[in-house]
Structure formats: structure tokens, C-alpha cells
Amino acid sequence: MTPNELKALIDIYGADLAKWPPQEGAHAKTLLAQSDEARALMRDAVAFDAVLRNTGPVLSPDRRRFLVDSIMGRLDDTPSSLS
Amino acid sequence: MSVQSNPRVLKVLDMKSSWETDSAGDAPVGVTADEVPDDALMIRVQQGDRDAFRQLVTRHIDRIVGLARRVVGPAEAEDIAQDVFLKLWARRDQWTPRGGTFRTWLYRVALNRCIDETRRRSTVALDDTPEPIDPARSPLDQCDAGEEAARVRAAIHQLPERQRIAITLYYNEDLTAAHVACIMDLKVNAVESLLKRGRQKLRDLLGETDPGGGPA
Numbered sequence: 001m002t003p004n005e006l007k008a009l010i011d012i013y014g015a016d017l018a019k020w021p022p023q024e025g026a027h028a029k030t031l032l033a034q035s036d037e038a039r040a041l042m043r044d045a046v047a048f049d050a051v052l053r054n055t056g057p058v059l060s061p062d063r064r065r066f067l068v069d070s071i072m073g074r075l076d077d078t079p080s081s082l083s
Numbered sequence: 084m085s086v087q088s089n090p091r092v093l094k095v096l097d098m099k100s101s102w103e104t105d106s107a108g109d110a111p112v113g114v115t116a117d118e119v120p121d122d123a124l125m126i127r128v129q130q131g132d133r134d135a136f137r138q139l140v141t142r143h144i145d146r147i148v149g150l151a152r153r154v155v156g157p158a159e160a161e162d163i164a165q166d167v168f169l170k171l172w173a174r175r176d177q178w179t180p181r182g183g184t185f186r187t188w189l190y191r192v193a194l195n196r197c198i199d200e201t202r203r204r205s206t207v208a209l210d211d212t213p214e215p216i217d218p219a220r221s222p223l224d225q226c227d228a229g230e231e232a233a234r235v236r237a238a239i240h241q242l243p244e245r246q247r248i249a250i251t252l253y254y255n256e257d258l259t260a261a262h263v264a265c266i267m268d269l270k271v272n273a274v275e276s277l278l279k280r281g282r283q284k285l286r287d288l289l290g291e292t293d294p295g296g297g298p299a
Contacts, residue, residue: 012279019259052254056232058149068140071168
């Protein structure tokens with residue numbers, strides 16, 4: 001695997017090698033052990049993955065409880081109204 | 084479109100997924116490994132056990148609100164999440180443990196609801212809707228915590244629908260490309276293409292430089 005090939009795979013799968021196809025992931029690990037350029041590419045990818053995952057907190061405990069209670073209080077609504 | 088009449092939802096019921104043992108990936112924030120698995124709870128739900136359903140809702144409400152927020156928009160996310168769980172309850176007899184994990188079914192129902200909503204309101208600008216106010220957080224907290232996240236969500240909203248869904252499932256729900264493909268009823272290479280184009284577009288939108296220097 002070359003650094004360019006690593007970059008192409010990062011573009012598809014991101015920086016988490018655990019989510020890559022196993023063979024490509026193994027080749028990437030070998031390259032990362034040998035290449036400064038590859039490690040720089042991976043550092044950048046890790047940072048960008050973190051950006052993509054930063055979509056913010058969703059619910060506070062109180063809000064979550066409110067929504068759960070609201071759903072549980074509506075279980076007997078007629079299903080046809082939800083279709 | 085009803086869940087019952089939607090072929091994409093029904094298809095998952097007949098699908099023997101290859102990751103039915105992905106229990107580690109099933110645990111959302113705050114759920115420990117020793118808790119009752121989703122599928123076991125769902126079997127109890129099918130017997131009318133409301134306590135079991137409450138556990139499932141509590142366990143997954145965050146991820147469905149988050150998914151709806153990213154795919155549709157912030158203003159409708161909580162309403163969509165409520166609809167999704169009410170549909171699950173109404174259609175609980177349709178789920179089968181051999182047809183795929185509860186989580187797969189949940190995502191399918193949620194995405195169908197999100198897609199229906201985006202198409203229903205396709206003439207409305209998604210980014211015009213404000214974030215709902217959570218009274219448990221101070222305005223300052225919401226501002227500090229949310230500014231960068233809002234920028235990312237705004238960029239994700241600019242992606243075409245299928246790229247937006249693939250990126251959200253892959254990065255925010257931490258699924259593999261194969262998992263995403265099953266949920267979206269696409270081939271894996273089609274999802275890989277969506278992920279590649281989505282990631283490159285987000286790099287552009289978020290002003291991230293391309294480390295390889297090549298074209299996006």
C-alpha cells in the first residue's frame with residue numbers, strides 16, 4: 001500500500017481502522033509503521049473524523065425523561081394515525 | 084407512507100443480517116453490557132410489556148433524536164423520534180429476532196420517517212428551523228457546546244439526502260459500511276461511494292484542507 005492508496009481508503013472509510021475491510025486495514029497498519037507521510041495522513045483523518053462526530057449533545061436527562069413519558073403516555077393512540 | 088406498506092421496512096424483516104451478534108455496538112451511551120439485550124426486551128414488548136418498551140425507548144431515544152436532527156433538522160427531531168417509537172409499538176408484532184437486530188429495525192423505521200418528512204417539507208429550507216430550547220441547559224451552555232456542532236450539522240444538511248444518511252449512520256452511529264448498506268438497502272460499494280463523496284464534500288464545506296492536495 002502506498003500513501004496515495006491509504007488516502008483513497010481514508011476518503012471512504014475514515015480513520016478508524018477497525019471499520020475498514022480487514023485486509024486493507026492490515027496493509028494500512030504496515031504502512032503506518034513505516035511511513036511518516038502515512039502517519040501524517042492518518043493524524044489529519046483522525047482529526048477530521050472527530051469534527052464529523054461533533055454534532056453536539058442531544059438530550060438532557062430531564063428532556064429525555066419528558067420525551068420518554070410523552071411516548072409512554074401515547075401508546076394507546078390509534079396506530080392508523082401514525083401510519 | 085406507512086411502515087407496514089413500505090417495502091424497505093418489510094425487507095429487513097426477511098433479512099438475515101450478518102451482524103446479529105453486534106451486541107457491543109448496540110449499547111448506547113449509558114447502557115452497560117450487563118443490561119437486558121434489546122432483542123430480549125423486544126420479545127417482552129411483543130407480549131405487551133410496557134416496562135420493557137420504556138427501557139428500549141430510554142435506551143435509544145438519544146440516538147433517534149440525534150439521527151432525526153442530522154437527517155431532517157432540529158425543529159422536528161423530537162417529534163419524529165416520538166413518532167418512530169410509537170410506530171415501533173404499533174408494529175411490534177412485525178419484528179422477529181431472526182429478521183435482524185432490533186437496532187437495525189429501529190434505524191429502518193427512523194430513516195423511513197425521516198425521509199418521509201424531508202420529502203413532505205421539501206420546499207422548506209431545512210436550515211431555517213431553530214434548535215428547540217432545552218430548559219435544562221443554560222443559554223450560555225447551549226451556545227458554548229453547540230456552536231461548532233451546529234456548524235457541522237449545517238454542513239451535513241447541505242449534502243444530498245443519501246450522502247447525509249450514510250455519513251450520519253457511519254460516523255455518528257458508528258456503524259460499518261456493511262451495516263449502513265443493509266439499513267439503506269444498498270450494495271456496500273454504493274455506500275462506500277456515498278461515504279467518499281460525502282466526506283470530500285464535508286471537507287470542502289467545513290474548510291478542511293485536503294492533506295493529499297489532490298482534487299476532492
